[in-house]
Amino acid sequence: MAKLKWGMIGGGEGSQIGPAHRLGAGLDGAFEFTAGALDHRPDAGREYGQRLGLAEDRAYGDWQEMLAGEKGREDRIDLVTVATPNSTHFEITKSFLEAGFHVLCEKPMTMTVEEGEEIVKLAKSTGKICAVNYGYSGYSLVRHMRAMVARGDLGKIRMVKAEFAHGHHADAADADNPRVRWRYDPAQAGVSAQFADCGIHALHMASFVIGQEAERLSADTVSCIQSRELEDDAMVNLRFDGGAAGRLWTSSIALGNQHGLTMQVFGENGGLRWAQEQPNQLFWTPLGGRVQIIERGEGNLSPEADRTSRVTVGHAEGMPLAFANIYADLAEAINADKQGRPIDPAANLYPRAEDGLRSMAAVSAVAESGKADGAWMDARPPMFR
Ligand code: NAI
Numbered sequence: 001m002a003k004l005k006w007g008m009i010g011g012g013e014g015s016q017i018g019p020a021h022r023l024g025a026g027l028d029g030a031f032e033f034t035a036g037a038l039d040h041r042p043d044a045g046r047e048y049g050q051r052l053g054l055a056e057d058r059a060y061g062d063w064q065e066m067l068a069g070e071k072g073r074e075d076r077i078d079l080v081t082v083a084t085p086n087s088t089h090f091e092i093t094k095s096f097l098e099a100g101f102h103v104l105c106e107k108p109m110t111m112t113v114e115e116g117e118e119i120v121k122l123a124k125s126t127g128k129i130c131a132v133n134y135g136y137s138g139y140s141l142v143r144h145m146r147a148m149v150a151r152g153d154l155g156k157i158r159m160v161k162a163e164f165a166h167g168h169h170a171d172a173a174d175a176d177n178p179r180v181r182w183r184y185d186p187a188q189a190g191v192s193a194q195f196a197d198c199g200i201h202a203l204h205m206a207s208f209v210i211g212q213e214a215e216r217l218s219a220d221t222v223s224c225i226q227s228r229e230l231e232d233d234a235m236v237n238l239r240f241d242g243g244a245a246g247r248l249w250t251s252s253i254a255l256g257n258q259h260g261l262t263m264q265v266f267g268e269n270g271g272l273r274w275a276q277e278q279p280n281q282l283f284w285t286p287l288g289g290r291v292q293i294i295e296r297g298e299g300n301l302s303p304e305a306d307r308t309s310r311v312t313v314g315h316a317e318g319m320p321l322a323f324a325n326i327y328a329d330l331a332e333a334i335n336a337d338k339q340g341r342p343i344d345p346a347a348n349l350y351p352r353a354e355d356g357l358r359s360m361a362a363v364s365a366v367a368e369s370g371k372a373d374g375a376w377m378d379a380r381p382p383m384f385r
Pocket residue numbers: 009010011012013014015016017018037038039040041062063083084085086088106107108133134135136197
């Protein structure tokens with residue numbers, strides 16, 4: 001099948017989320033990175049886009065230029081990802097939908113409910129996809145939780161408890177740093193800081209897993225660092241349309257928590273527990289039974305889990321990224337060789353033939369030692385002795 005053409009707005013050099021999008025879109029080879037307006041500084045965006053392999057005429061300076069350029073092409077992009085700061089999502093997403101492009105927009109999709117309604121209506125009227133990157137719902141075991149709930153393993157869902165509480169804005173002395181301050185400033189962040197940034201991930205996942213939507217809620221919001229106008233911590237009680245209750249805690253001052261996205265679901269017949277930082281294990285406790293660990297990739301899980309399990313059981317989800325680092329080292333080594341320059345020492349770490357040989361010597365020594373009642377053997381290859 002021909003590759004789909006993919007474009008990106010935002011996600012420039014040094015951005016937090018740009019590399020994750022490029023890795024994610026590129027992994028299966030279904031999408032080809034074809035166009036971009038990657039930076040708020042036009043020249044930096046053009047230059048970085050070309051360094052990433054974009055053609056000169058498709059490494060754009062800003063999103064308006066990209067829209068005009070792509071709109072007129074026969075081989076226009078099939079999908080555009082909007083990974084710019086929040087306040088720009090609405091305008092960019094709206095413009096690309098109106099021009100007939102499919103869009104994947106970063107969260108929060110818009111700054112207001114009214115804008116959000118406009119986007120939903122526009123996606124319907126244009127018939128174009130408008131996806132939102134609640135990316136954690138892509139985890140295989142999150143899909144399995146949803147499947148277990150849907151097929152009734154837990155019985156009626158009584159309670160869902162979701163957390164997204166990290167500690168990365170806990171330093172009061174750093175609160176005035178411009179990179180942090182804007183997030184708590186209503187003029188730039190809108191009506192909410194921490195809930196809009198992280199709480200919505202937890203809420204989306206809770207709804208996704210239990211198959212129910214939030215109907216009512218009650219929130220206790222706090223600015224633990226008092227100079228902040230918007231909240232840095234919130235506890236939200238929820239009632240869902242299928243009868244479940246919910247508790248959601250989100251925080252940016254939870255010192256010691258790194259990422260802090262966790263999910264627990266309690267039904268009449270059992271409970272589930274999962275954490276983003278250990279995505280390969282799902283803890284399942286049937287009523288009256290013991291805690292069981294469901295491993296990603298173990299097989300005989302739901303079709304939704306099997307489809308999204310990329311590496312065999314026991315390997316970490318990040319394992320393909322480790323492979324990608326080996327390829328990146330090799331690319332640097334080959335390019336250095338071609339250009340007659342020394343290789344970047346930080347990339348000069350790929351395993352060599354010598355490592356392969358050492359392994360074989362160890363294999364041979366282990367076999368011999370095993371036969372010789374565990375006698376000590378020389379583990380080195382003869383040529384390195
Ligand atoms: P960042 O500040 O690290 O990077 C933003 C990038 O966008 C920069 O390269 C900047 O030059 C570029 N940019 C800014 N305005 C632009 C414009 N008008 N046109 C083109 N490029 C522009 O921001 P970060 O952390 O990467 O966040 C971007 C978005 O992704 C935010 O909406 C954030 O909420 C979301 N995000 C989503 C996550 C998820 O798990 N789904 C995780 C982290 C961030």
